[in-house]
Amino acid sequence: MTRTAGYVSDVSYPTFFYKEMQPLWLATVAGFLGIVAPDVARDFTLCELGCGAGVNLLIAAACHPTSRFVGVDFNKEHLDTARQAAAAAGIGNVEFVHADFASFGAVCGEQFDFVTCHGVWSWIAAEDQQHLIDIAARCLIPGGLFYLHYMCHPGSTQLAPLQHLLNLCAHHMPGPSTRQAQTGMRLLAQVAAGGAFTEEPAMHRHLANMARRQPADLAHEFLTDHWEPAHSANVHQQVAGSGLTYIGSADVFNNLDPSLSVPGGLQGLIRRTAVPALAETLKDMARNAHQRTDLFQKGARSVSGSIVAASLSSTRFTALPAAPRRGPVTFTTPIGSVEGPASSYTPVLERLATGPASGAELARLPALDGDIGELLQVVQLLMMQQLAHPMLANAPVTDERSLRLGSWLAEHDVPLQLVPACATAIA
Numbered sequence: 001m002t003r004t005a006g007y008v009s010d011v012s013y014p015t016f017f018y019k020e021m022q023p024l025w026l027a028t029v030a031g032f033l034g035i036v037a038p039d040v041a042r043d044f045t046l047c048e049l050g051c052g053a054g055v056n057l058l059i060a061a062a063c064h065p066t067s068r069f070v071g072v073d074f075n076k077e078h079l080d081t082a083r084q085a086a087a088a089a090g091i092g093n094v095e096f097v098h099a100d101f102a103s104f105g106a107v108c109g110e111q112f113d114f115v116t117c118h119g120v121w122s123w124i125a126a127e128d129q130q131h132l133i134d135i136a137a138r139c140l141i142p143g144g145l146f147y148l149h150y151m152c153h154p155g156s157t158q159l160a161p162l163q164h165l166l167n168l169c170a171h172h173m174p175g176p177s178t179r180q181a182q183t184g185m186r187l188l189a190q191v192a193a194g195g196a197f198t199e200e201p202a203m204h205r206h207l208a209n210m211a212r213r214q215p216a217d218l219a220h221e222f223l224t225d226h227w228e229p230a231h232s233a234n235v236h237q238q239v240a241g242s243g244l245t246y247i248g249s250a251d252v253f254n255n256l257d258p259s260l261s262v263p264g265g266l267q268g269l270i271r272r273t274a275v276p277a278l279a280e281t282l283k284d285m286a287r288n289a290h291q292r293t294d295l296f297q298k299g300a301r302s303v304s305g306s307i308v309a310a311s312l313s314s315t316r317f318t319a320l321p322a323a324p325r326r327g328p329v330t331f332t333t334p335i336g337s338v339e340g341p342a343s344s345y346t347p348v349l350e351r352l353a354t355g356p357a358s359g360a361e362l363a364r365l366p367a368l369d370g371d372i373g374e375l376l377q378v379v380q381l382l383m384m385q386q387l388a389h390p391m392l393a394n395a396p397v398t399d400e401r402s403l404r405l406g407s408w409l410a411e412h413d414v415p416l417q418l419v420p421a422c423a424t425a426i427a
C-alpha cells in the first residue's frame with residue numbers, strides 16, 4: 001500500500017528545516033506583532049503535528065534542553081529515524097508519538113505552549129484538518145500559539161492540473177511512489193514539450209522547478225489524494241471557529257509595512273481596506289503568495305504598541321555568518337528585490353559585527369534615533385534573509401548534545417549547522 005488516509009506513506013519524506021517553526025522565532029515574532037507570547041526563557045512545551053523525521057523538533061529540543069517537545073506522525077519509518085537521531089545525540093526531552101491525528105486528539109491530555117504544523121494541512125482530508133484545529137484548540141494553554149503552514153491561492157492555484165495528472169497517473173501504475181512520481185514527471189514533460197500550456201508560460205516555470213526536486217519530495221508533495229491550496233480567509237475563518245485568533249505571519253516579510261511588502265500600485269488600496277479578510281486576500285494577490293505560515297493564538301488577545309517596543313528593545317540580536325559588514329543590502333522577497341539603504345543598514349550591521357546588541361542599543365544608534373518602527377523593519381528584513389537572528393535570553397554554550405546532533409545531521413547528509421545561542425540552525 002502506498003497511501004494511508006490518502007497520504008503517501010511508502011517512502012520517507014526528505015528532511016527540511018524551517019527557522020520560522022522554532023519557538024524562539026515564534027515568540028519573538030509574536031512580540032513584534034504586539035502579542036504577549038509564551039516565554040521561551042522559561043521551560044515550555046511544544047507539540048509538532050505531522051513531524052516527519054523530526055529534525056525541527058530535534059533542533060529545538062537540543063537548544064532548549066529543559067523544555068519538553070512532542071512529535072506526532074503516523075509514519076513509523078519517519079519516527080524511527082527521529083528516535084535514532086534523538087538517541088544518537090542523547091536528546092531525552094523529545095517524545096515521538098506514533099499516531100494519526102484523530103487518535104492523538106482523542107487521548108492527548110497534555111497542555112502545550114506551542115502547537116506547530118508544517119507541510120500537512122493542504123495534503124490531508126478535511127476531517128483531518130479539523131482534527132489538527134481541535135488538537136490546537138484543546139491542547140494549547142490560554143495564550144498559546146498555533147503555527148499553521150499551508151499552500152494558498154493564487155500562487156499555488158496553477159499547480160492543480162499538474163498535481164491532478166501526477167496523482168491520477170500514480171493511481172494507475174504499480175511500484176513505489178517515487179517511481180510513480182518520476183514516471184508522472186516524464187509524462188508532464190512530454191505534455192509540455194508537445195505544445196500544451198502555450199498560453200500559460202508560468203506552467204513551464206512550475207515544471208522546471210518540480211523537475212529539480214527529489215522523487216521522494218515530489219511524491220509527498222503531489223501524489224496525495226487530498227492536495228488542495230486554500231484561500232487564507234477561509235482557513236482563518238475555520239480556525240477562528242475553534243477559538244483561535246489569527247495574529248499574523250511567522251514569515252516576517254508578510255508582517256512588514258505595505259510600503260515594503262506589496263507592490264507600490266497596490267499599497268494605497270490595501271491600506272484603505274478596512275475588512276481584515278479582504279485586506280489579507282489582497283495581500284496574497286499582491287504577493288502572488290503560494291504558501292503561508294500563519295500564527296494563531298488561543299483566545300482573543302489585544303495587540304499593544306508598548307508590547308512591540310518592549311519586545312524589540314529587550315531582544316538581543318546577533319549577526320549570522322552571511323551578514324555583510326555594511327549596507328546597502330538587497331533583499332530577495334516575494335515581490336522582487338527590495339533595497340535596504342546603507343543609511344539605516346550600515347550602522348546596524350557595523351554594530352552587530354562587533355558582537356550581539358539589544359534592540360534598545362540598536363535604536364540608540366544615531367541613524368535610527370530611537371525610531372522603533374524603522375528598527376523593526378530593519379531587523380525583520382535581516383532576520384528574513386538569515387543575516388541576523390534573535391538570541392536566547394539565557395543563551396546556552398554549545399553542549400555535547402548539540403554537537404552530537406550536528407554530527408548525526410552531517411552523517412545523514414542534512415546540511416545544517418546548529419546555532420544554539422539563537423535556538424536555530426543555518427544551512
Ligand SMILES: C[S@@+](CC[C@H](N)C(=O)[O-])C[C@H]1O[C@@H](n2cnc3c(N)ncnc32)[C@H](O)[C@@H]1O
Pocket residue numbers: 005007013015016017049050051052053072073074075078099100101102117118119120124128220
Ligand atoms: C510533508 S511531511 C512534513 C514533515 C515536517 N512537518 C516538515 O515540514 O518537514 C507530512 C507529514 O505528515 C504526516 N501525516 C500526514 N497525515 C497524517 C495524519 N492523518 N496523522 C498523522 N500524521 C500524518 C506524514 O506521515 C508526514 O510525515
